[in-house]
Amino acid sequence: xxxxxxxxxxxxxxxxxxxxxxxxxxxxxxxxxxxxxxxxxxxxxxxxxxxxxxxxxxxxxxxxxxxxxxxxxxxxxxxxxxxxxxxxxxxxxxxxxxxxxxxxxxxxxxxxxxxxxxxxxxxxxxxxxxxxxxxxxxxxxxxxxxxxxxxxxxxxxxxxxxxxxxxxxxxxxxxxxxxxxxxxxxxxxxxxxxxxxxxxxxxxxxxxxxxxxxxxxxxxxxxxxxxxxxxxxxxxxxxxxxxxxxxxxxxxxxxxxxxxxxxxxxxxxxxxxxxxxxxxxxxxxxxxxxxxxxxxxxxxxxxxxxxxxxxxxxxxxxxxxxxxxxxxxxxxxxxxxxxxxxxxxxxxxxxxxxxxxxxxxxxxxxxxxxxxxxxxxxxxxxxxxxxxxxxxxxxxxxxxxxxxxxxxxxxxxxxxxxxxxxxxxxxxxxxxxxxxxxxxxxxxxxxxxxxxxxxxxxxxxxxxxxxxxxxxxxxxxxxxxxxxxxxxxxxxxxxxxxxxxxxxxxxxxxxxxxxxxxxxxxxxxxxxxxxxxxxxxxxxxxxxxxxxxxxxxxxxxxxxxxxxxxxxxxxxxxxxxxxxxxxxxxxxxxxxxxxxxxxxxxxxxxxxxxxxxxxxxxxxxxxxxxxxxxxxxxxxxxxxxxxxxxxxxxxxxxxxxxxxxxxxxxxxxxxxxxxxxxxxxxxxxxxxxxxxxxxxxxxxxxxxxxxxxxxxxxxxxxxxxxxxxxxxxxxxxxxxxxxxxxxxxxxxxxxxxxxxxxxxxxxxxxxxxxxxxx
Amino acid sequence: xxxxxxxxxxxxxxxxxxxxxxxxxxxxxxxxxxxxxxxxxxxxxxxxxxxxxxxxxxxxxxxxxxxxxxxxxxxxxxxxxxxxxxxxxxxxxxxxxxxxxxxxxxxxxxxxxxxxxxxxxxxxxxxxxxxxxxxxxxxxxxxxxxxxxxxxxxxxxxxxxxxxxxxxxxxxxxxxxxxxxxxxxxxxxxxxxxxxxxxxxxxxxxxxxxxxxxxxxxxxxxxxx
Numbered sequence: 001x002x003x004x005x006x007x008x009x010x011x012x013x014x015x016x017x018x019x020x021x022x023x024x025x026x027x028x029x030x031x032x033x034x035x036x037x038x039x040x041x042x043x044x045x046x047x048x049x050x051x052x053x054x055x056x057x058x059x060x061x062x063x064x065x066x067x068x069x070x071x072x073x074x075x076x077x078x079x080x081x082x083x084x085x086x087x088x089x090x091x092x093x094x095x096x097x098x099x100x101x102x103x104x105x106x107x108x109x110x111x112x113x114x115x116x117x118x119x120x121x122x123x124x125x126x127x128x129x130x131x132x133x134x135x136x137x138x139x140x141x142x143x144x145x146x147x148x149x150x151x152x153x154x155x156x157x158x159x160x161x162x163x164x165x166x167x168x169x170x171x172x173x174x175x176x177x178x179x180x181x182x183x184x185x186x187x188x189x190x191x192x193x194x195x196x197x198x199x200x201x202x203x204x205x206x207x208x209x210x211x212x213x214x215x216x217x218x219x220x221x222x223x224x225x226x227x228x229x230x231x232x233x234x235x236x237x238x239x240x241x242x243x244x245x246x247x248x249x250x251x252x253x254x255x256x257x258x259x260x261x262x263x264x265x266x267x268x269x270x271x272x273x274x275x276x277x278x279x280x281x282x283x284x285x286x287x288x289x290x291x292x293x294x295x296x297x298x299x300x301x302x303x304x305x306x307x308x309x310x311x312x313x314x315x316x317x318x319x320x321x322x323x324x325x326x327x328x329x330x331x332x333x334x335x336x337x338x339x340x341x342x343x344x345x346x347x348x349x350x351x352x353x354x355x356x357x358x359x360x361x362x363x364x365x366x367x368x369x370x371x372x373x374x375x376x377x378x379x380x381x382x383x384x385x386x387x388x389x390x391x392x393x394x395x396x397x398x399x400x401x402x403x404x405x406x407x408x409x410x411x412x413x414x415x416x417x418x419x420x421x422x423x424x425x426x427x428x429x430x431x432x433x434x435x436x437x438x439x440x441x442x443x444x445x446x447x448x449x450x451x452x453x454x455x456x457x458x459x460x461x462x463x464x465x466x467x468x469x470x471x472x473x474x475x476x477x478x479x480x481x482x483x484x485x486x487x488x489x490x491x492x493x494x495x496x497x498x499x500x501x502x503x504x505x506x507x508x509x510x511x512x513x514x515x516x517x518x519x520x521x522x523x524x525x526x527x528x529x530x531x532x533x534x535x536x537x538x539x540x541x542x543x544x545x546x547x548x549x550x551x552x553x554x555x556x557x558x559x560x561x562x563x564x565x566x567x568x569x570x571x572x573x574x575x576x577x578x579x580x581x582x583x584x585x586x587x588x589x590x591x592x593x594x595x596x597x598x599x600x601x602x603x604x605x606x607x608x609x610x611x612x613x614x615x616x617x618x619x620x621x622x623x624x625x626x627x628x629x630x631x632x633x634x635x636x637x638x639x640x641x642x643x644x645x646x647x648x649x650x651x652x653x654x655x656x657x658x659x660x661x662x663x664x665x666x667x668x669x670x671x672x673x674x675x676x677x678x679x680x681x682x683x684x685x686x687x688x689x690x691x692x693x694x695x696x697x698x699x700x701x702x703x704x705x706x707x708x709x710x711x712x713x714x715x716x717x718x719x720x721x722x723x724x725x726x727x728x729x730x731x732x733x734x735x736x737x738x739x740x741x742x743x744x745x746x747x748x749x750x751x752x753x754x755x756x757x758x759x760x761x762x763x764x765x766x767x768x769x770x771x772x773x774x
Numbered sequence: 775x776x777x778x779x780x781x782x783x784x785x786x787x788x789x790x791x792x793x794x795x796x797x798x799x800x801x802x803x804x805x806x807x808x809x810x811x812x813x814x815x816x817x818x819x820x821x822x823x824x825x826x827x828x829x830x831x832x833x834x835x836x837x838x839x840x841x842x843x844x845x846x847x848x849x850x851x852x853x854x855x856x857x858x859x860x861x862x863x864x865x866x867x868x869x870x871x872x873x874x875x876x877x878x879x880x881x882x883x884x885x886x887x888x889x890x891x892x893x894x895x896x897x898x899x900x901x902x903x904x905x906x907x908x909x910x911x912x913x914x915x916x917x918x919x920x921x922x923x924x925x926x927x928x929x930x931x932x933x934x935x936x937x938x939x940x941x942x943x944x945x946x947x948x949x950x951x952x953x954x955x956x957x958x959x960x961x962x963x964x965x966x967x968x969x970x971x972x973x974x975x976x977x978x979x980x981x982x983x984x985x986x987x988x989x990x991x992x993x994x995x996x997x998x999x
Contacts, residue, residue: 364855365829365855368855368875368876368877369785369788369855369876370785370787370788371876371877372791372877372878373785373787373788373791374877375877375878375879375880376788376791376795376880377791379880379881380791380794380798407877427963429991430991431991432991435945439947465991470962471961
């Protein structure tokens with residue numbers, strides 16, 4: 001049966017049942033049966049749903065199709081039903097064919113003998129009648145002459161009666177005889193009247209075409225007919241043999257012999273009955289056999305399917321029952337072996353993970369207890385440093401300071417290893433991000449004062465609520481804000497909050513040294529420092545952003561960076577509003593409005609530029625380049641314009657292919673940087689769907705890949721960039737790039753329409769990332 | 775106010791260091807290194823506060839905590855090397871009032887200890903009502919229809935904090951500050967666990983709390999009386 005389309009009701013819904021359908025409708029069972037017939041006749045045509053014609057027709061089709069759907073579904077899903085039905089149909093065909101052949105042969109055999117006997121009987125009769133007529137004509141030749149008063153007429157009539165009586169007398173009801181005269185009337189006394197023995201009605205019993213044949217030919221002809229009696233007997237099948245003969249006076253008449261065939265018919269119907277019964281039995285038995293045989297095969301298959309389903313649902317201890325040594329048993333054994341191996345592997349992995357977690361926990365404990373003692377001792381010494389000589393006092397200070405660093409490093413390491421072991425758990429509850437931001441900003445104020453910068457919070461006039469783990473979000477934001485203050489060169493730091501669509505975002509903008517091209521990705525690498533010489537003085541473990549990225553990832557959110565050399569940077573945390581909702585975009589564009597690029601665009605009268613380009617490309621080029629300016633960690637690819645401006649462009653592959661090449665190598669080299677093309681901001685819906693922000697990071701209608709590719713194509717000298725991204729790939733690999741494998745960028749790509757290739761690379765990278773980790 | 779502190783820790787170096795710090799702050803520390811002996815030591819020393827390491831030979835810290843809590847409401851501060859949620863929550867659920875994660879600074883530890891001991895200062899006589907409960911702050915008793923309900927000092931403080939301002943919704947951070955004495959927001963799990971424990975004692979149906987009501991997304995408040 002053809003598959004139903006959307007119009008189908010669910011299986012088992014009322015109304016889809018045939019019985020149900022007939023009931024309420026006035027049409028009744030008759031119509032239903034007719035319809036079913038019509039369906040069978042029209043077959044798949046109707047059911048294919050190919051009727052595009054009038055709505056009435058479509059309605060009719062639907063109405064006709066509906067009751068059949070459950071059956072069709074059963075047919076599709078049940079191999080046993082299919083095999084049994086096929087067997088039944090085919091054996092029915094065979095039995096029917098066989099029956100017809102056998103019955104034909106039996107009939108021929110029965111009739112042949114009868115016909116032969118009848119023919120010889122009739123021949124004899126015809127001869128006798130001829131002889132009799134010949135004899136009578138010699139007798140009555142004179143007689144007729146002597147009686148010219150009409151006697152001969154009388155005589156002929158009597159003679160005919162006599163003839164019929166004589167001929168039929170030998171039949172003993174095995175046959176009957178009748179005479180007919182062409183054009184004979186109904187007058188019984190006339191010579192021309194029909195005569196018959198045994199009450200046969202000759203006029204009705206003799207078929208017209210036989211009479212015609214007899215009239216045309218001289219010989220005898222025969223035909224099957226129904227013998228009809230005028231005296232009230234039931235008609236019966238019979239053979240009629242007739243011949244035109246000359247009677248008295250040379251009058252021609254037709255003589256017919258009727259041989260009833262009811263005996264033969266009885267025999268034949270007996271044979272038919274027997275065959276039908278036998279055939280029915282054979283068909284039913286074959287069906288039953290097919291059912292049993294298929295069951296033998298299907299039952300284990302169904303069992304295997306059921307167990308496979310349970311296995312995949314996580315019940316790894318499920319096994320098939322194996323009996324015997326046949327193919328089914330082999331299937332079962334193979335299946336069980338597979339399940340065994342799966343279980344083993346999964347257990348090994350689980351054990352490994354447990355061991356890792358255990359190890360981390362033990363190390364943590366074993367390290368922390370002595371560290372606590374050292375820490376306390378150091379503090380006691382530190383407290384008493386005024387009593388020491390300057391060298392010892394300074395030593396005490398150094399000891400205390402470095403213990404702080406050691407502690408935070410240890411804490412960060414443990415946190416990272418917790419992420420790596422998959423032991424980090426999210427405790428999400430609805431929180432107002434403004435509260436978190438307030439706390440974080442409050443905590444960072446002293447540092448900001450020391451640095452001479454102010455922290456401004458924008459967008460906190462309305463609640464920004466999301467389901468999140470307050471502890472983690474606070475950790476992420478503290479990290480971002482402290483980083484911004486430390487790298488902000490004493491300029492203001494702006495914390496921007498926004499909520500739109502299914503996402504909330506916090507962006508932290510600074511106007512410090514910014515990020516060099518390529519660094520937007522690298523900032524999230526473990527132990528990476530923008531400027532090693534500088535960073536040592538500001539402390540920090542080098543793990544902060546890695547942990548922040550992991551925290552964001554744990555929420556199903558993104559953490560991305562944008563920056564331009566000398567123009568500051570912006571870090572954006574985007575979280576889904578509800579914990580299990582995938583992110584489609586961020587309410588805040590990654591590249592801030594006041595970036596150098598955006599200012600340039602505005603100065604160049606953005607509207608005109610926009611008019612010049614179709615919206616799609618306009619946005620694309622923009623995002624491409626935007627990516628470029630140093631944005632989002634996964635990118636690297638599209639840093640177009642700025643890379644030329646800031647000029648780290650190096651040896652570059654030819655521009656056209658640069659992009660692809662860079663990506664390729666990136667993928668090959670390191671999981672992380674493969675993110676190359678996957679710039680989240682370049683994705684559709686990023687800006688436009690969530691927040692209508694014009695083109696600022698408007699949906700490009702393309703994937704990140706194309707977006708940044710566009711950027712590349714548009715801006716001269718992007719190659720430097722691509723090359724750099726590849727370069728970066730190696731570096732990322734060195735520094736343990738696995739976290740890059742989860743960068744938000746790829747996440748987004750994976751969701752992006754048309755992002756299939758990107759999604760693919762995500763997969764690759766994920767696996768690679770894992771490999772790197774392992 | 776100076777108090778007796780029982781330190782239950784198997785690491786002798788840490789215990790000694792703790793002793794130095796505590797004595798420096800004017801406390802009277804006593805020590806026990808074995809979980810099995812902890813309860814006996816507790817009965818003998820009658821401390822005002824217990825510092826309890828979670829990982830102990832013999833009985834582990836959780837078990838010791840449960841035993842002490844079974845016979846006394848004395849403040850218990852856990853020392854733990856594990857900041858994983860499960861470990862912390864299990865510790866808190868076994869009856870600890872507060873926890874401090876190793877490695878900690880001596881000042882931090884002392885602040886926590888003082889915060890736990892602070893409440894022993896004489897409170898003003900005060901009668902509060904929350905739900906169908908009557909709280910005698912000075913008498914440190916909570917009664918429902920004349921029936922006294924036994925609460926630990928911390929649970930009592932928590933209940934009193936809520937009952938004093940029934941109109942106010944307390945965020946977890948505010949409760950941490952008021953009840954635990956944290957300056958800066960610490961771990962809100964502390965609040966969650968203790969609210970659960972308080973509810974299990976004072977609510978008729980802890981599944982549908984009427985006395986300590988959750989305000990989703992914000993915190994807790996006292997139920998209508």
